[in-house]
Amino acid sequence: xxxxxxxxxxxxxxxxxxxxxxxxxxxxxxxxxxxxxxxxxxxxxxxxxxxxxxxxxxxxxxxxxxxxxxxxxxxxxxxxxxxxxxxxxxxxxxxxxxxxxxxxxxxxxxxxxxxxxxxxxxxxxxxxxxxxxxxxxxxxxxxxxxxxxxxxxxxxxxxxxxxxxxxxxxxxxxxxxxxxxxxxxxxxxxxxxxxxxxxxxxxxxxxxxxxxxxxxxxxxxxxxxxxxxxxxxxxxxxxxxxxxxxxxxxxxxxxxxxxxx
Amino acid sequence: xxxxxxxxxxxxxxxxxxxxxxxxxxxxxxxxxxxxxxxxxxxxxxxxxxxxxxxxxxxxxxxxxxxxxxxxxxxxxxxxxxxxxxxxxxxxxxxxxxxxxxxxxxxxxxxxxxxxxxxxxxxxxxxxxxxxxxxxxxxxxxxxxxxxxxxxxxxxxxxxxxxxxxxxxxxxxxxxxxxxxxxxxxxxxxxxxxxxxxxxx
Amino acid sequence: xxxxxxxxxxxxxxxxxxxxxxxxxxxxxxxxxxxxxxxxxxxxxxxxxxxxxxxxxxxxxxxxxxxxxxxxxxxxxxxxxxxxxxxxxxxxxxxxxxxxxxxxxxxxxxxxxxxxxxxxxxxxxxxxxxxxxxxxxxxxxxxxxxxxxxxxxxxxxxxxxxxxxxxxxxxxxxxxxxxxxxxxxxxxxxxxxxxxxxxxxxxxxxxxxxxxxxxxxxxxxxxxxxxxxxxxxxxxxxxxxxxxxxxxxxxxxxxxxxxxxxxxxxxxxxxxxxxxxxxxxxxxxxxxxxxxxxxxxxxxxxxxxxxxxxxxxxxxxxxxxxxxxxxxxxxxxxxxxxxxxxxxxxxxxxxxxxxxxxxxxxxxxxxxxxxxxxxxxxxxxxxxxxxxxxxxxxxxxxxxxxxxxxxxxxxxxxxxxxxxxxxxxxxxxxxxxxxxxxxxxxxxxxxxxxxxxxxxxxxxxxxxxxxxxxxxxxxxxxxxxxxx
Numbered sequence: 001x002x003x004x005x006x007x008x009x010x011x012x013x014x015x016x017x018x019x020x021x022x023x024x025x026x027x028x029x030x031x032x033x034x035x036x037x038x039x040x041x042x043x044x045x046x047x048x049x050x051x052x053x054x055x056x057x058x059x060x061x062x063x064x065x066x067x068x069x070x071x072x073x074x075x076x077x078x079x080x081x082x083x084x085x086x087x088x089x090x091x092x093x094x095x096x097x098x099x100x101x102x103x104x105x106x107x108x109x110x111x112x113x114x115x116x117x118x119x120x121x122x123x124x125x126x127x128x129x130x131x132x133x134x135x136x137x138x139x140x141x142x143x144x145x146x147x148x149x150x151x152x153x154x155x156x157x158x159x160x161x162x163x164x165x166x167x168x169x170x171x172x173x174x175x176x177x178x179x180x181x182x183x184x185x186x187x188x189x190x191x192x193x194x195x196x197x198x199x200x201x202x203x204x205x206x207x208x209x210x211x212x213x214x215x216x217x218x219x220x221x222x223x224x225x226x227x228x229x230x231x232x233x234x235x236x237x238x239x240x241x242x243x244x245x246x247x248x249x250x251x252x253x254x255x256x257x258x259x260x261x
Numbered sequence: 262x263x264x265x266x267x268x269x270x271x272x273x274x275x276x277x278x279x280x281x282x283x284x285x286x287x288x289x290x291x292x293x294x295x296x297x298x299x300x301x302x303x304x305x306x307x308x309x310x311x312x313x314x315x316x317x318x319x320x321x322x323x324x325x326x327x328x329x330x331x332x333x334x335x336x337x338x339x340x341x342x343x344x345x346x347x348x349x350x351x352x353x354x355x356x357x358x359x360x361x362x363x364x365x366x367x368x369x370x371x372x373x374x375x376x377x378x379x380x381x382x383x384x385x386x387x388x389x390x391x392x393x394x395x396x397x398x399x400x401x402x403x404x405x406x407x408x409x410x411x412x413x414x415x416x417x418x419x420x421x422x423x424x425x426x427x428x429x430x431x432x433x434x435x436x437x438x439x440x441x442x443x444x445x446x447x448x449x450x451x452x453x454x455x456x457x458x459x460x461x462x
Numbered sequence: 463x464x465x466x467x468x469x470x471x472x473x474x475x476x477x478x479x480x481x482x483x484x485x486x487x488x489x490x491x492x493x494x495x496x497x498x499x500x501x502x503x504x505x506x507x508x509x510x511x512x513x514x515x516x517x518x519x520x521x522x523x524x525x526x527x528x529x530x531x532x533x534x535x536x537x538x539x540x541x542x543x544x545x546x547x548x549x550x551x552x553x554x555x556x557x558x559x560x561x562x563x564x565x566x567x568x569x570x571x572x573x574x575x576x577x578x579x580x581x582x583x584x585x586x587x588x589x590x591x592x593x594x595x596x597x598x599x600x601x602x603x604x605x606x607x608x609x610x611x612x613x614x615x616x617x618x619x620x621x622x623x624x625x626x627x628x629x630x631x632x633x634x635x636x637x638x639x640x641x642x643x644x645x646x647x648x649x650x651x652x653x654x655x656x657x658x659x660x661x662x663x664x665x666x667x668x669x670x671x672x673x674x675x676x677x678x679x680x681x682x683x684x685x686x687x688x689x690x691x692x693x694x695x696x697x698x699x700x701x702x703x704x705x706x707x708x709x710x711x712x713x714x715x716x717x718x719x720x721x722x723x724x725x726x727x728x729x730x731x732x733x734x735x736x737x738x739x740x741x742x743x744x745x746x747x748x749x750x751x752x753x754x755x756x757x758x759x760x761x762x763x764x765x766x767x768x769x770x771x772x773x774x775x776x777x778x779x780x781x782x783x784x785x786x787x788x789x790x791x792x793x794x795x796x797x798x799x800x801x802x803x804x805x806x807x808x809x810x811x812x813x814x815x816x817x818x819x820x821x822x823x824x825x826x827x828x829x830x831x832x833x834x835x836x837x838x839x840x841x842x843x844x845x846x847x848x849x850x851x852x853x854x855x856x857x858x859x860x861x862x863x864x865x866x867x868x869x870x871x872x873x874x875x876x877x878x879x880x881x882x883x884x885x886x887x888x889x890x891x892x893x894x895x896x897x898x899x900x901x902x903x904x905x906x907x908x909x910x911x912x913x914x915x916x917x918x919x920x921x922x923x924x925x926x927x928x929x930x931x932x933x934x935x936x937x938x939x940x941x942x943x944x945x946x
Contacts, residue, residue, distance in 0.1 A: 007917055009871070013881055014910050016917035023921075037918050038874045046864055048825065050847030050856055054868035061872070136827035136840075145500060145783060145831045147509040172493070176785045180824030185902050187822060189476035192906035193485060193789050194824065223907025266547040272760035273527040273703070278769060280525040284518025287511045287715065303728060358693050358743060359659045377505075377718070378728035388743040392692045395685055413714040413729075420735075421710035424675065426541065427740065430733040435685040438725070439600035439616060441623050442491050443643035448599055449654055450685030450732070 003031040004069035006062075006103070008079045009041045011215050018215055021242035022075040022106055028246065029113040031071075039065050042079040047086060048181030059083075059090035063099050072103045075238045077134030077213045080105040085137060105138055106238055107154035107213055118244035123164030126240070127207030128156055129198065129221070130174040131214035140213070144174050155213050155237050162244045168205035175201075179220040195224045199232065209233045211240055289414030296376045296409055297458065303379025307433025308446050309454040316459040319403060320345040326366060326399035326453050334363050336393040338386060340370035341403050358392040367397035367451070371431075373408040374456065375416050380432035381456060382416060384425050391427065400451040402431065406458040471822040475790035489788040491619060496782040498726025499832065505728065506718065516715040517836035520773035523706060524763060530673040530706050531754065537676030541738030543750040551581035554755050558583060558665065558698055559590055561751055565696060567592065567662040573680070573687035574598040575667025576614050576776060577700050577755060580798045583665075594665070595657045597686035599650055606633050612792030614799055615724050615778035620791050654686070664690030668701035668752075669775070670716060674709045677737040678752060681720065683730045697739065699752045703759040704772035716775060719834035723777040758811040767845050771806045773835040780829035780839055786822055795819060802829035802839045809846060817855035820846040881916060888912045 003026055007019045026033045039062055043055030062083070066072050074080050083103045088096040134140040134155070141153035159165055178184065178194025185191075199221060202210050208231075212218050215236050222234040293299060301311040314322035320329065320343055334350030337343075346368060348354075351361050369390070371381035381402050385391035394400060410416045420428065435450030446452055479485050503509045523530060535545045548554035554577075562570065570587065572578065572594050584605070587594045596605045600617035604610065606629055611617030618626070623641040631638050634649050666687045670679040678699045680687045691697040707713070721727040739750035763769050781787045781801035792800035797808040797816055805819035820843045829839040850856060870877050888896055889912050897904040915923070 012917045013885065014913065016913055016915070016920050019917035020920075035921060037922070040874060040877055041871045046868060047844065048847070049860065049864050050821075050851040051861065051864040051868075052848040053852070054864060057872055058868070132824070132826040132828075136831065143828070143831055145496075145828055147503050174828075176824045176826035176828070178785070178824055180826070183821065183824045187472045187475060187786070187824075188902035188905050189472070189479045190786055190789050190822075191824070193479045193482075194785050195907075197489075219910045220907065222910065223903070226908035227906060263547075265549050265553060268549055269547050269703070269754070269756045269760065270528050270531065272756065273531070273763065276760055276764035277527070278525050278763070278766070281521055282518070284515055284522055285511070287508050287515045289714070290508070307727070307729075307731070356744075362655070362659060375729075380729045380733070388692065388740050388748075391688075391740075395689050395692050413717050414711070417711045417714045421674075424737075425735070426737050428735050429688070430729060431731065432729050432733075433731050436683050436731055437599045437647060438683075439598070439603065439618050440626050440643040440646055441621075442494060442616075442619070443623070445643050445647040447651065448647060448684035448686070449597065449651055449658070449689050 001031040002068065002070045003033045004066055004072045005033060005035045006039045006042075006066070006072050006074045006079075007035070008074060008076050010219070011075060012040075014219065015215055015236070018075055018236040018238050021236070021238035022073070024242050024246050025106070025110060025238060026073060029110070029115055031113075034069075036065050042074075042082045043086070043090070044079060044082040045181060047082060048183070052086070052090070055086060056090040059087050059096065062087070063091060063095050066099055066102070067095075069102065071109060072099070073106055073109045074103065075106045075213070075236060076215060077105045077131040077138055077140065078216060080108075081133040081137035105134060105140065105213060107158055108138065108140060110241070111152070111154035111157060116245065118162045118241065120244045121164035122162045122240055122244045124209045125166045125168050125206050126159060126209045126211055127168050127170065127202035127205055128159060129177060129202070129210060129212040129217055131212050131217055132174075132176050134213050135174055141174075158241055159211070159237065162240065165240070165244075168202065168207045170201050170205050172201060177217045177221055179216050184220055191220070192224060195221050199225055199230060203230070203232065207232070209235055209240070211235050211237050213237050289412050292409075292411040293376065296411075297406065299376050300374055300379050300409065300456070300458070303377075304433065304456045307379055308436055308444070309379070309433040309456055311456050311458075313406065313458045313460065316405070316461050319343065319457055319459055323401075323455065323457055325401075326455075332366050335366045335368070336361070336364055336390070336397065337368040338370050338390055340386065341368045352393065355389070358388060361389070361392050361396045364393055364397040366399045366401060367393045368401045368403070369394060371402045371404040371408075373410050373416065373419070374404050374458070375410050375413060375430070377412045378432060379456070380430040382420065382428060383431055384428045394431075395450050398452050400431070400434065400454040401457060402454065403457045403459055406460050470796050471790070471794050471818050474794035474796065475786075475822070478791050478794055479789055485789050487622070488620060488791055492782045492788045495616070495725065496779075496832075499723055499779055499782065502722035502726040502728065506722065512715050512719055513834055513836050516719055516834055517773060519707060519712050519715065520835050521770065523708065524769060524772060526708070527703065527706065527763070530708060531703070533673040534671055534676050534706060537674065538738070538752055539676070541676050543676065543738050543752050546751060546753045548753055548755045548757070550757050554581045554700065554753055554757065555583050555586040557753050558700070559587060559592070561696070561698060562587070562592055562663060563590070565663070567696065569657075569661050570594045570663045570665055571597045571657055571661040571686075571690040572665040573667065573682060573690050574601055574617075575665070575700055576799060577667055577702050578665065579611065580757065581755070595654070595661075597654055597657065597690055598682070598684060599647065602650060602654065603629065610793070610798070612800065613778060613781055614776055614801075620793065658689040658693060661690060661694050663694050663696035663698065665698045665700065666691060668699050668705055669720070670713060671701050671706045672710055672713065673706055675737055677710070677735050679713060680734045680736065681717075681730050682732050683725075683727075685732045688732055688734055691736070691740070695744070695746050695748045697736070697748070697750045699736065699750065700755060701752060702755050702757070704774070720775055720777055723779040723832065723834045762807065762810050765810065767849065768806060768810055768842055770837050771803065771810075771839075771842060773837050774803050774807075775835060777834055779832040779834065783828045783832045785826060785828070786824060790822070795822065802843065803837070806839060806842045806846060809850060813850055813853060813855050817850045820844075820850065878918065882919070885912050885914070885916070889914065
């Protein structure tokens, strides 16, 4: 199986270790994995800022870059949701539809692969923050307001296989963290209030580590936590899974908790 | 004003979207087990009181908001008519509907009760009856226990066939939660409402 | 990141959120209503199918509006009502005023109607020296405070009991310090009862207009719409074009969904069906006048991306679930209808006034999930952003910044050098400068630590170190497309 790794702009620039974790997790499935360096952006920032016409050129380029891959995996539920929903609108036709069908969020991809059970313990209490895009656009998990039949939550399932990892309970399991793209900047007061409320919920549940399938949520929450000197560690799901399932600590490692990648 | 009418209809016509699929109708649930118990629960949740009584003796079988003998102003719908209840005071009739303001108790006869929500379908016999139901302090609605419909689906099939000029669903007393979400009964209309299911013997 | 142009909602929201305790209280109050809605939905096993049915009925109606309204008019007229048509708010207000003035009416009671709010009816009537008293308790409270409602179902949800107590002390001449809701409601009941008894006309909204029979259905918990129409001889019912449904039986799915979505009740206390005027009582006979109002609705119908918003049944569930509404309050929106649905319909009606509203949204999607008629609100809000921008309602600075960024992203080599420079600059810049430059992100948040190298750089360095591309990369390079 030919898998392409599409690393979104902000992961590439701000948190390379999430990209490395993703890459290693994909390689561990046995698939033939390549990284596509010329795929820079899914177009989401333009979409949310109301300038989606810029997404069109980006979309057409992406279709060309990923033509030959069986699956395109991204460690970002919101990017995958953008492509799945909007790519065909930006570049109508069967090629866009094909790509939209082949693009997958990381945990969505991993859950169906026959990978080995994680061996290394991650003995921490972990709060799983539900990415709104992952939940409501990709259907990863069941939103609390819906009465549809329950849907599996790949991230929760994968994390619960990690020895020693305890997922904490939250009072509002799927409330938005307040990132929302340009919203974080344009409505920074409400955005911050929403994020602080999420942090309080996780801390109230006893979480030492906060994780999500979306780095954008995590950077926003981490920024709030650090400004207030909250003792909370924020890690992408890929980082936790990589730490637990890859035998040799991979060199851009979570183990070295203080350093940058 | 027909110029406005023509303009609006023309605008709607010009903007008419292409017809889509017919809506998928949900088959209504049937009458559940324990329907009476469910009605009681819904009525209580709505802040009302519930009683069940033999049709022939119901006025003496229920608890009145004030003892029947002490009520000075009482309206009783003809259809709820029972030899032991007679209208009194302003309930006997008024010239202006506003004069019903002192009414203490209003007794109505409902057509049927809806099991899923505890509401009663009532068709006032006259403007007087409707005003009485609203100005009264206390409302008592009697319905035959056999006159129940499972959900609003079944209720509306019957209502559609009947073509009344005015009808309403009543459920519990008048209420509001407009002050800090704190539920208070007797906002403007009846302070208490009692639903009495009658068993024919 | 330069500070973006301030928009109205964000300014007001900032002020609201600055009061942390009040924001928490407001958020909890509305979350509580959302939880009640969840519990009510649990009672209905076919909840999701009902949403599909109700949404389907409303969508089908959009394709039949002219004939349905003609049918409604004919039926209502046959039942003895008079049907009027109003193209806009001014025409609506004029029609109401004429009806009242022709009959020498000076005292009117009005039950909740967002349509009359939208048209600014109260102010219009007051200019003509006609007293109009809003009789829904929440509406009465905000009317006395001279402010607009902050929620379409719970107009005074933004007020705490002490504020209501202070208001009543002033208006009803009662002793100070009363905060107990039971007592406050009793005071309002007494005052409003006098209004009902003295009213010469009653104005109501309409929740559903049934074409089959010309019936207007009005839903309340307080019974105020009924008290307002059971006593006076004149009933004026104001209804928006989107409120029509084809048949009586169609009321079932809507009424099973409405109160549950709005307040978590299976049904409200009063669900009244008006077909024609009240039977005569007294010398002057009763009248029912129905005013059918457009005011931008036919224009919304013409917008394929947004017409589904006309399905809205005004339950308020989207407001209750919206994390932004709960933390900014209805007044932050500066529009008649706040919250997610308001942020779709208001900018469609007045783009230049409300172009900020679709951005008052974190795109979480909860609103679409709770909407009883499946309006895809969060998708519409997103689409509306680009529509408004293309129509020229976006700040020029933002458009320019995004166009520049898009240009850079189309050229990977350019992106790589710009981003490398940017990262290096950020790493050497004094922290205080960087924080100021990165406002508003940095108002409450630390910046993420900026890595020395991006993933791309590290990956290609590693690849070179490991002696060229990995085997799988090499294999793909042979088959796959070549990068420029």
